[in-house]
Amino acid sequence: MKLATWNVNSIRARLDRLCAWLAAERPDVLCLQETKVEDASFPEGPLRALGYELALHGQRTYNGVAILSRRPVEDVARGFASGPEDPQARLLSATIGGVRIVDAYAPNGEAPGTEKFAYKLAWLARLAEELAGRTAGPLALAGDLNVAPEDADVYDPAAFAGDTLTDAAARAGFAGLLSAGLVDGFRRMRPEPGLYSWWDYRQLAFPKDHGARIDHVLVSRALVPSLRAARIDRDERKGKGASDHAPVLVELAG
DNA sequence: ATGACTGACGATGTCAGA
Numbered sequence: 001m002k003l004a005t006w007n008v009n010s011i012r013a014r015l016d017r018l019c020a021w022l023a024a025e026r027p028d029v030l031c032l033q034e035t036k037v038e039d040a041s042f043p044e045g046p047l048r049a050l051g052y053e054l055a056l057h058g059q060r061t062y063n064g065v066a067i068l069s070r071r072p073v074e075d076v077a078r079g080f081a082s083g084p085e086d087p088q089a090r091l092l093s094a095t096i097g098g099v100r101i102v103d104a105y106a107p108n109g110e111a112p113g114t115e116k117f118a119y120k121l122a123w124l125a126r127l128a129e130e131l132a133g134r135t136a137g138p139l140a141l142a143g144d145l146n147v148a149p150e151d152a153d154v155y156d157p158a159a160f161a162g163d164t165l166t167d168a169a170a171r172a173g174f175a176g177l178l179s180a181g182l183v184d185g186f187r188r189m190r191p192e193p194g195l196y197s198w199w200d201y202r203q204l205a206f207p208k209d210h211g212a213r214i215d216h217v218l219v220s221r222a223l224v225p226s227l228r229a230a231r232i233d234r235d236e237r238k239g240k241g242a243s244d245h246a247p248v249l250v251e252l253a254g
Numbered sequence: 255a256t257g258a259c260t261g262a263c264g265a266t267g268t269c270a271g272a
Binding site: 061243 | 255256269
């Protein structure tokens with residue numbers, strides 16, 4: 001299974017580029033974030049024409065997640081399984097090929113000390129708590145987690161001092177997912193530094209390679225032996241009309 | 255050039271992203 005995650009920063013703005021990428025790359029499963037559209041307005045046609053089934057959990061203007069799959073999609077769940085409903089559309093789960101796929105768009109969190117940052121931490125903790133009950137089986141968490149877990153995941157740790165992406169509490173939130181029984185599948189396959197999935201639109205960040213690795217594919221232990229390869233498609237960050245995130249891909253046997 | 259933010263909403267700005 002070729003599994004990918006991509007924060008497209010608006011499905012409608014990225015549709016042509018996404019379709020071209022799907023036609024060329026043909027991932028089995030793609031988890032999208034920041035689709036920024038209500039489900040009724042989601043551009044399903046061109047994606048179905050490429051052979052994808054869709055599961056949607058969107059909202060107007062902000063957030064929004066979607067799972068595209070070339071294989072049958074079962075047991076779709078929107079948001080958290082229990083507790084109060086999250087007013088923001090950030091989480092979508094489905095079972096595909098016997099693997100529980102969890103598409104997550106964690107809150108950015110603005111800056112440590114803000115209300116949004118508290119929401120980010122609570123959201124990550126709630127996700128870890130829910131996933132802890134499901135990591136005994138095959139499960140993959142793919143998405144924009146808005147955390148660069150190690151200093152090696154940013155181009156310059158000093159430049160990220162005090163940032164929401166590298167803050168110790170945010171990193172503890174990421175670590176909570178590992179404690180819940182997940183493994184950083186991308187990092188397991190690709191230990192070298194300098195691999196980034198997001199570059200700021202501003203200040204020539206991409207040409208300077210001023211990036212951060214905040215888009216992740218985590219897998220339960222049952223899937224670790226199935227890991228085959230991982231990469232980031234930096235080419236999708238190039239040129240006009242690019243999202244500020246590039247697709248992250250992990251290949252699993254089977 | 256990989257190049258000096260981008261997208262939604264509904265507008266001539268404001269919010270959010272990370």
